[in-house]
Amino acid sequence: MATIVSLDPRVTRMEIEQDPGSAPEPKAELDQFPTFEVFHQERTGAHHVHVGSVHAPNADLALLLAKEQYGRRGQTVNLWVVNTRDVVTMSAGDADIFVTTPEKTYRDVGAYMVRNKVEAYKKQMGDQKS
Amino acid sequence: MNQDAVKDLLVRMADDVLILAHRHSEWTGLGPVLEEDIAFSSVAQDKLGHAQALYAILHEHFGMPDPDVMAFGRAEDDMRSCHFVELPNGEYDFSLVRHLLFDASEYVRWSALRESSFEPLAKLAHKIHGELKYHLYHAQTWIVQLGSQGSEESKARMQSALNAAWPYALGLFESRSGDADLVASGFFPGEDALRAEWEVLVQGILEKSSLTMPHDHAAVLGGRDGYHSEFLAPLLVEMTEVYRIDPSATW
Numbered sequence: 373m374a375t376i377v378s379l380d381p382r383v384t385r386m387e388i389e390q391d392p393g394s395a396p397e398p399k400a401e402l403d404q405f406p407t408f409e410v411f412h413q414e415r416t417g418a419h420h421v422h423v424g425s426v427h428a429p430n431a432d433l434a435l436l437l438a439k440e441q442y443g444r445r446g447q448t449v450n451l452w453v454v455n456t457r458d459v460v461t462m463s464a465g466d467a468d469i470f471v472t473t474p475e476k477t478y479r480d481v482g483a484y485m486v487r488n489k490v491e492a493y494k495k496q497m498g499d500q501k502s
Numbered sequence: 503m504n505q506d507a508v509k510d511l512l513v514r515m516a517d518d519v520l521i522l523a524h525r526h527s528e529w530t531g532l533g534p535v536l537e538e539d540i541a542f543s544s545v546a547q548d549k550l551g552h553a554q555a556l557y558a559i560l561h562e563h564f565g566m567p568d569p570d571v572m573a574f575g576r577a578e579d580d581m582r583s584c585h586f587v588e589l590p591n592g593e594y595d596f597s598l599v600r601h602l603l604f605d606a607s608e609y610v611r612w613s614a615l616r617e618s619s620f621e622p623l624a625k626l627a628h629k630i631h632g633e634l635k636y637h638l639y640h641a642q643t644w645i646v647q648l649g650s651q652g653s654e655e656s657k658a659r660m661q662s663a664l665n666a667a668w669p670y671a672l673g674l675f676e677s678r679s680g681d682a683d684l685v686a687s688g689f690f691p692g693e694d695a696l697r698a699e700w701e702v703l704v705q706g707i708l709e710k711s712s713l714t715m716p717h718d719h720a721a722v723l724g725g726r727d728g729y730h731s732e733f734l735a736p737l738l739v740e741m742t743e744v745y746r747i748d749p750s751a752t753w
Binding site for chain 1: 528532535536537538540541544636639640643644646647651740
């Protein structure tokens with residue numbers, strides 16, 4: 373029986389038959405590992421920021437694999453992983469709870485008058501120096 | 503400093519890690535799951551970097567050819583790798599066991615080399631310590647999973663891979679005639695001392711993995727004198743294929 377000859381020598385070495393004779397077994401549904409959410413800390417003292425998820429059979433392996441998926445470039449000092457099942461979330465349909473929030477500008481930091489006081493203080497300090 | 507002894511030590515360390523880097527890289531694209539494929543390939547990349555750093559020391563301080571020529575330009579009988587790193591990958595069980603036994607040895611060796619009287623080597627040892635810690639962590643996590651937390655089948659497969667790998671792994675610690683000078687000058691602690699420390703480290707990991715450490719085996723030797731397993735020659739053909747098209751090409 374002829375086997376597959378590939379430009380990739382590793383594939384050639386596997387001696388895969390060119391004509392498998394029968395169709396491959398269909399893949400079972402939902403045969404993947406569960407997912408874990410990954411949180412990445414760039415510097416000591418910085419917040420852990422959610423950066424994505426990773427498939428793994430358990431938390432130990434999730435942390436191990438997260439190191440490579442999310443810590444392979446740039447700066448990292450620490451990682452957290454959390455089983456996606458353990459994340460408690462609001463329903464997407466409840467987004468209307470927040471619809472009027474942007475109108476409440478009196479809650480925005482810009483609405484506070486502290487800025488004026490700070491500016492006045494800075495000016496006063498500047499005047500004293502000069 | 504006994505220059506011949508130093509070259510012998512650094513070349514065999516570099517060749518081991520170069521050949522194993524190539525073996526590890528053969529999993530790229532074929533790993534058991536995507537994330538692990540990437541992780542294992544990154545370990546291979548790190549290993550290649552360690553080989554390059556050692557060849558660079560040999561080039562700069564001991565007048566040996568540049569790293570590319572050392573890696574790709576030598577004949578089989580000029581290579582000093584041990585048989586352990588030459589063996590084909592087999593299934594993932596064997597590759598993981600080899601990864602554990604090799605990286606436990608690297609961790610012990612390079613941890614000790616941080617105290618080497620030869621400063622360039624001590625500096626390199628400090629630089630790569632974190633990488634080796636991760637390589638050992640990666641190997642150990644998998645072995646513990648598949649040994650003590652996996653199925654009967656996974657445990658049995660890890661144990662038989664371990665039994666098969668063991669006599670070859672002992673070949674990592676073959677003592678050489680010049681080693682005594684290097685031990686006396688504080689260059690490195692000697693292969694026997696490293697092996698003793700390695701056995702303690704491996705024993706601890708295997709206990710956590712519910713696996714049994716093999717014993718009473720003779721080490722498989724020969725590579726340090728240029729006598730290699732049948733698997734090295736085809737590996738070199740494949741590894742040097744691009745280099746041989748044009749050795750002077752720059753990338």
